[in-house]
Amino acid sequence: MSAIVKVTNLTKSYGDTAAVRGVSFELEENKIYGLLGRNGAGKTTIMHMLTAQQFASGGDIEVFGEAPYENESVLRRVCFIKESQKYPPMFTVKDVLEVSASLHPNWDAAYAAELAEAFGLPMKRKMQKLSRGMLSAAGVVVGLASRAPLTIFDEPYLGLDAVARTLFYDRLLEDYAEHPRTVILSTHLIDEVSRLLEHVLLIDQGKLLLDRDVERLSGMAYSVVGAAARIDSFVSGKSLLTRDAMGAIASATVLGEASPQERREAAERGLEFAPVSLQQLIVHLTSGTKDEREAIKL
């Protein structure tokens, strides 16, 4: 597998705000990435630098082996869909699709028309007159039909109803199977997209906290539920992410994988194991105080 994006020690400051702090990662060809993190973590800033819409304060970015800034041959292979996209006032949906066709060499006009129909987009309507969900749908159609080798969706779902979001996820998976490319999905709806993601990049306070294939995440943490006193003695000395109690029953989420012996011990105490979903894992890793988060050793 070859890397199509290499980011090394990337930093970005806005005045006193260090938005991105020494981030390094590589993106492989033909993989779906989740770029996750809390509000203000630095995700959009990273996507803007990858797509040459902002300069880095430090570090290096290579996209398809070259620096992306003012680099037409790189940027033609990139499609960046963001919620705040502005369109010229007179543009209709049809105009947007036509301009997008001219920007993206892999554009599939028949597929774009089919998607526009599926999302109920009125082709002749001005972008300014679209509802919020329709605007999001237009972005999704452009992102999918571009078939750009690097396609980036920054919170593409805002305004989309649950049916339209499911349509987006299904179409993305279907089309990706036939036309593999590298996709970055930045989203807060982690449970919804977890079936799509192959790899997770978790940004926390401007730093890269986690860079891991999804299949290697399932063993990262587990939850145990049972009598509070027994839970406390079971988790003593373990790396605890959270502990919650309701009356005499407590649940705890522990970082790491439970050994067979630990599982036996838990069973002897009447404790039950529960898997930790990707969303729960991300929430556990990025909630808590700054010191607590920095104390987590992955």
Ligand SMILES: Nc1ncnc2c1ncn2[C@@H]1O[C@H](COP(=O)(O)OP(=O)(O)OP(=O)(O)O)[C@@H](O)[C@H]1O
């Ligand atoms: N143009 C700007 N000027 C000053 N500060 C900025 C600017 N853009 C972003 N920031 C700050 O940089 C930090 C990272 O912001 P960024 O938009 O990258 O976060 P994010 O992870 O995309 O958040 P969200 O999930 O809320 O969209 C925040 O503290 C934000 O306030």
